[in-house]
Amino acid sequence: MSQRNVGFGMTQHTQAVQREQTPDVVTFGESMALMLPVGTKGIEYSSQFEKSLAGAESNLAIGIARLGGSVGWFGRLGKDPLGRDMMKRIRGEGVDVSRAQLSDDGPTGLIVREVVSGKSSVYYYRKFSAASRMRPEHLDADYIGGARYLHVTGITCALSAECRETVREAVRIAKRRGVKVCFDPNLRLKLWTIEEARPVLLELAAEADYFLPGLDELKLLYETENFDAIVARLQELPGVSIVKGGEDETYIVEKDGVSAVPYFKVEQVVDTVGAGDGFCAGFITGLLKQYDYKEAVRLGNLIGSMVIQMEGDWEGLPTWEQVEAKLGGKTHVER
Numbered sequence: 080m081s082q083r084n085v086g087f088g089m090t091q092h093t094q095a096v097q098r099e100q101t102p103d104v105v106t107f108g109e110s111m112a113l114m115l116p117v118g119t120k121g122i123e124y125s126s127q128f129e130k131s132l133a134g135a136e137s138n139l140a141i142g143i144a145r146l147g148g149s150v151g152w153f154g155r156l157g158k159d160p161l162g163r164d165m166m167k168r169i170r171g172e173g174v175d176v177s178r179a180q181l182s183d184d185g186p187t188g189l190i191v192r193e194v195v196s197g198k199s200s201v202y203y204y205r206k207f208s209a210a211s212r213m214r215p216e217h218l219d220a221d222y223i224g225g226a227r228y229l230h231v232t233g234i235t236c237a238l239s240a241e242c243r244e245t246v247r248e249a250v251r252i253a254k255r256r257g258v259k260v261c262f263d264p265n266l267r268l269k270l271w272t273i274e275e276a277r278p279v280l281l282e283l284a285a286e287a288d289y290f291l292p293g294l295d296e297l298k299l300l301y302e303t304e305n306f307d308a309i310v311a312r313l314q315e316l317p318g319v320s321i322v323k324g325g326e327d328e329t330y331i332v333e334k335d336g337v338s339a340v341p342y343f344k345v346e347q348v349v350d351t352v353g354a355g356d357g358f359c360a361g362f363i364t365g366l367l368k369q370y371d372y373k374e375a376v377r378l379g380n381l382i383g384s385m386v387i388q389m390e391g392d393w394e395g396l397p398t399w400e401q402v403e404a405k406l407g408g409k410t411h412v413e414r
Contacts (some may be wrong), residue, residue: 087300101225102149102175107249108235109154109210110134110169111188111203112161113392121195122202132165133190133392135232135265135356142360142382142396144173144266148367151175151226155209155217157187162209178219185209194350196350199352203269212236215248223249224256228363232263233280238272243279252285259366260318262287263359284317289366291359293324310337321376323358328378331372335391340376343384357386357396381405 091184107219113133116125124318140152152174158181160347165187169174185225188205213235223229229249247263251261266273284290290313292300297309313320323328328339361382365375381402389395397405 096361101222101228102151103228103280104140104143104148104150104229104363105226105252106136106140106150106230107152107153107178107213107224108134108136108232109188109205109208110137110152110156111190111205111208111210112165114189114191114269116193119195121193122191122290128191130164131392131394132168133192135263136230137165137169137233138356138396139230139360139363140174141169141172141393142357143364143367145396145398145400146360146364146382147399148364149175151178151220151222153178153179153180153222154184155180155182155213156207157181157185158183160191162187178222180209180217182212184208185212201269205238208238210235211242213238213245214241214389215245218245218249218252218257220252226253226258227333228259228261228366229253229262230263230359230363231283232265233276233283234265234267234270236275236279236283237267238249250283254286259288261289261363262361263355264293264296264300264353265289265352266293266299276300286317288318289319289362290316290318290335291362292320292322293355294322295324297322319372321362321372321379323355323383329358329376331376333372338373340373340380343381345384345388350385352392354383354387356393358383378402 112132113131114128116122117127117129118125137152140150143150152169156165162181166179167177185208188208188210193200193201231246231249250260260285266276273347280300299305301309301312304308310332314334320332322332328341331338358379362379364373365378369408382397385397
């Protein structure tokens with residue numbers, strides 16, 4: 080991004096200092112305003128809605144920040160009340176937003192979600208959003224190149240041809256600068272067909288140091304239900320694959336074999352939205368802490384298990400103190 084397009088609400092001195100400091104983890108993509116009906120009536124019959132935000136990449140950034148990590152998120156939001164509110168919320172969680180933009184060339188995207196009779200439905204209003212107009216020239220190569228890890232998802236690729244090329248260019252920058260690339264395909268078939276998505280997502284998987292798919296996504300991408308065949312395809316990739324959504328465990332697929340890390344059991348699942356983002360935040364935090372793969376995946380599994388016990392896309396993401404309390408078996412003292 081050019082230096083004219085500076086982050087929202089910062090002084091020139093702050094901007095200059097932040098340009099010299101890249102966080103350990105950098106991610107980018109579309110964040111949207113999220114509207115949820117209050118109560119159980121659903122969208123059609125509700126007159127009151129709760130406002131929040133949603134976005135795989137900003138969820139991940141908030142998760143890493145709460146765990147004590149150094150992380151930056153950037154993207155394009157509309158220069159409108161929703162965009163300004165979201166910028167402040169993300170920054171308020173300790174995420175660096177110095178490269179994010181409030182743009183005049185499109186509105187902030189909107190997502191409306193309801194749960195009726197136990198079934199969750201999502202409605203997107205993101206066509207021609209500011210985020211969908213992201214282009215490679217909006218990238219700050221020095222910011223990406225100064226990180227330890229770049230995290231990207233397939234959602235951004237689905238928004239537009241320009242966004243796909245932006246993701247590709249960000250990955251190229253990272254590879255040139257020795258930055259490790261983490262890629263979560265985050266397949267969203269409401270945004271594009273599997274035929275459109277497959278070549279793009281497999282191309283990025285082949286560039287990633289850490290490929291973070293779900294098992295159901297792999298079945299669609301590789302067009303097979305056979306687990307051994309999926310593993311064989313993953314072992315052809317240059318990086319390590321961490322496969323979410325297994326039978327009560329997460330798989331680590333490396334060139335020389337497959338290992339598994341069991342899930343953390345929970346008594347009640349409240350809301351599964353954001354669990355995958357929480358897992359990725361935990362896994363990358365484990366990498367930052369120089370955990371081995373099994374310990375990093377174990378941390379990811381724990382974060383995912385904590386997220387699904389609270390409503391919301393990112394609200395249930397825990398702090399490092401909460402993680403330590405959970406691992407140490409400490410009980411909550413109310414007063």
